[in-house]
Amino acid sequence: AIETVFPGKRSFLLSRSTFVGSGKYSGHWLGDNTASWDQLKWSIPGILEFGLFGIPYVGADICGFFENTTEELCRRWMQVGAFYPFSRNHNTELCSPQDPAYFGADSMLVASSIHYLNIRYTLLPYLYTLFYKAHTQGDTVARPLMHEFYSDEATWDVDKQFLWGPALLITPVMDPGVEVIQAYIPDAAWYDYETGARISFRKQSAELYLPADKMGLHLRGGHVVPTQRPNTTTVTSRRNALGLIVALDDNGTAVGELFWDDGESTGE
Ligand SMILES: *[C@@H]1O[C@H](CO)[C@@H](O)[C@H](O)[C@H]1NC(C)=O
Numbered sequence: 001a002i003e004t005v006f007p008g009k010r011s012f013l014l015s016r017s018t019f020v021g022s023g024k025y026s027g028h029w030l031g032d033n034t035a036s037w038d039q040l041k042w043s044i045p046g047i048l049e050f051g052l053f054g055i056p057y058v059g060a061d062i063c064g065f066f067e068n069t070t071e072e073l074c075r076r077w078m079q080v081g082a083f084y085p086f087s088r089n090h091n092t093e094l095c096s097p098q099d100p101a102y103f104g105a106d107s108m109l110v111a112s113s114i115h116y117l118n119i120r121y122t123l124l125p126y127l128y129t130l131f132y133k134a135h136t137q138g139d140t141v142a143r144p145l146m147h148e149f150y151s152d153e154a155t156w157d158v159d160k161q162f163l164w165g166p167a168l169l170i171t172p173v174m175d176p177g178v179e180v181i182q183a184y185i186p187d188a189a190w191y192d193y194e195t196g197a198r199i200s201f202r203k204q205s206a207e208l209y210l211p212a213d214k215m216g217l218h219l220r221g222g223h224v225v226p227t228q229r230p231n232t233t234t235v236t237s238r239r240n241a242l243g244l245i246v247a248l249d250d251n252g253t254a255v256g257e258l259f260w261d262d263g264e265s266t267g268e
């Protein structure tokens with residue numbers, strides 16, 4: 001029906017009832033979850049599995065659907081949720097509000113949500129390039145560490161971190177009252193996304209200090225990531241200048257790709 005109404009244009013379809021092959025037509029949300037730390041953690045395996053099922057446009061209800069969320073749970077969930085391929089805060093009726101603004105314009109929850117959503121939309125050209133490759137080659141978008149570092153067995157059971165494509169390592173905090181976490185840093189040169197500083201460890205578990213308003217974001221050396229200054233909608237963002245982040249590998253080299261997307265045509 002949507003193809004008939006909007007010929008040559010992309011559709012937005014979202015379902016929680018999909019099957020292998022549905023990814024050609026639809027995204028998937030992980031259904032009616034609960035506002036709990038446990039369900040926040042399970043969202044990552046859920047998203048990584050749907051990538052394998054060929055439905056890369058996937059996300060969980062950020063801050064939790066059933067039951068009342070808390071400021072801390074919602075803040076940590078907004079942080080990682082900014083990197084769900086499908087990113088949506090979603091609540092049910094009769095539960096307390098969880099729009100970040102409900103927690104106050106000056107709240108850390110609002111500031112942290114804006115900060116990480118701005119990074120998401122700064123990286124939109126990279127995200128769309130990953131979706132282009134998913135569409136044309138069946139690649140994953142949100143990607144388990146083991147897909148990139150398969151020969152390193154230590155990556156095989158990592159389910160609390162994930163990558164966007166090959167180049168962005170995402171390390172959220174998913175426990176209450178926690179500021180220091182053990183993260184696995186695979187064998188590559190890595191740079192802190194926000195400071196650009198090269199980190200000194202690789203192929204090892206490492207302690208990351210991630211206070212209330214921080215999550216871990218690292219760029220992998222050897223990759224060029226396209227960016228665009230974000231505005232309030234993707235239509236207006238696309239009018240802004242593009243940029244590149246070049247993260248060098250040990251040999252001082254980097255490669256990257258850009259699918260220059262118009263945001264609406266199917267290209268078919
Ligand atoms: C959730 O919050 C609402 C108020 O927004 C309250 O009426 C309800 O009892 C709370 N539910 C639970 C399970 O605490």
Ligand SMILES: *[C@@H]1O[C@H](CO)[C@@H](O)[C@H](O)[C@H]1NC(C)=O
Nearest residue numbers: 229230231232236237239240
């Ligand atoms: C956002 O878009 C509006 C409308 O096109 C424009 O006036 C404004 O300058 C843009 N701001 C940024 C930061 O790109």
Ligand SMILES: *[C@@H]1O[C@H](CO)[C@@H](O)[C@H](O)[C@H]1NC(C)=O
Nearest residue numbers: 188189221222249250251253
């Ligand atoms: C650096 O260059 C050497 C020699 O060409 C090569 O063996 C090695 O794999 C390169 N390292 C990276 C990280 O690309």
